[in-house]
Amino acid sequence: MSTTTPIRPGLGSGLRLARAEVVITRRLLNEMWKVTRWLWPAGVLVAVIVGIAISSVSPITQSIWENAGQWPRWWLFAMAIALVATHLPVAVLHGVTRRAAIRAVTLSGVLVSMAWAAFMVCGHVVEQFIYDRLGWPDVLDTPHLFRDGYDVLPMFAEYTLIFLAYVISGGLIGGFYYRFGWFRGTLLIPGGLLPAVAIEGLLSTGWYGAGLQQGLSVSRPSAPVLVVASIVVLSLAWQVLYLVLRDVQIANKK
């Protein structure tokens, strides 16, 4: 047996994925898909029912799908919390380094966020089409990077950034609990929520994002500035997540 392979600092190999990363990424995506394939039709069904219910008592004057963008945030957030505690120890016990596991989780988080963003974009496009055919005004309730339901690329960017922020927030809170235990983990929840709050504030999306920006009396920068700023914030948050998990002790389950 040779004695080679010094420990690489940081993530080292960038996007070059080894076998372990591919295996874990596929597993995480598979795990997500098992639930998502039911959540997507359920989400559409609920939006349709809400639309029918509202239209039966008063005319529809604004986007229903816009509000449907709230629950995916929290679902992704909850999934990220759970995945840290359930999958990281199992991956390490199967001989995977934490670095490789974090790389796989990062890739999975980006891909899942993009998939959910695509789902949201499809919903907006379909909603805009229906509203146009019925002559309803498709008014958006809060500011966005996109102007209407057909403004696909900014919409995709906005939802991807928001969902990724919630994934990182969930990962941070899961990481805080796993690393520091329930008491200190609970105290650190506000810190874990920071990425999500920061991106909501930056993009001023959602009622609290819009409220935050109005409360601070900040004028909204241009879309490219917001996207770049969001990427910087998410990169910093990801660095914190990496620091929390890179040498975390894998405890023995009782």
Place this chain on the structure above:
Amino acid sequence: MTGFQVQAVDLSINYGNTVAVDRIGFTLEPGKIHGLLGRNGSGKTTLLSVLAGLRRPTTGRVLVDGVDPFENARVMAGTCLIRESGDLIATDRVGRVLDFAAALRPDWDADFAAQLIARFGLSLDKKASALSRGQRSALGVVLGLAARSPLTMLDEVYLGMDAPTRYAFYDELLADYVEHPRTIILSSHLIDEIERLFEGVLVLHEGRVLVNDDADAMRGRGASVTGPADVVDQFVATLIVDGVRALGAQRLGSTKQVSIFGDVDSDTRLQARALGLEIGSMPLQDLFVHLTDSGREILR
């Protein structure tokens, strides 16, 4: 494949103010089955977790195949620790657990895994959360053996297994080890059942190394001296002068039996026989009990 060598150098592991492992040093030769013995709380599981890269030592270091295993991709991929706690994802079915291991373990043997699954009577469709304690242990054994890792560590994996299943595990382990030699560390409290597998023995006591020796040599160092009490006492007193340690004594009427630990050569045995004393072998389990009973004194 000959397996990974394992070394600890001045290794300490603390949990807060609690010292779990206290400045120990040892070397485990590659390609052997080592028994890791010790009472509850002696530091066995903590030591294994450091060897598997699950945590860093507090001070000192461990070397697996010559390097620090923590976050070393090559060594971690070649190390398999199966803990008594299982470490399965509760919603996974047994088949999915095996698929995941097969995808990640470089030396995984799917045919051997299937053979073990059949031998232990496990169903591939059963969810991990629905497995009994013994079935979870059996699945752990399948994961540990079929991985064929150069360093395989099984930490009290027999929990909940009935006797026939435990013996099936011992048989499978030995047969597979003969065909695919590697470094195996077995931590167990059922010493009398499993000692026949050991080629080396590492005994921990209160976080310190009590014994690290070849298993046969260790067995040879434990003996019982039986005979008339006064003759036994005189004989043992001469042995103690030569460095042999008396571990314990039992008395029945005028007959006394003293358990001793140390090198007893053939001359000494002849001398005992001439005095009308009987020198018997001591099972490893009895030796372990005596050693850990008087462990603090021995360490001192």
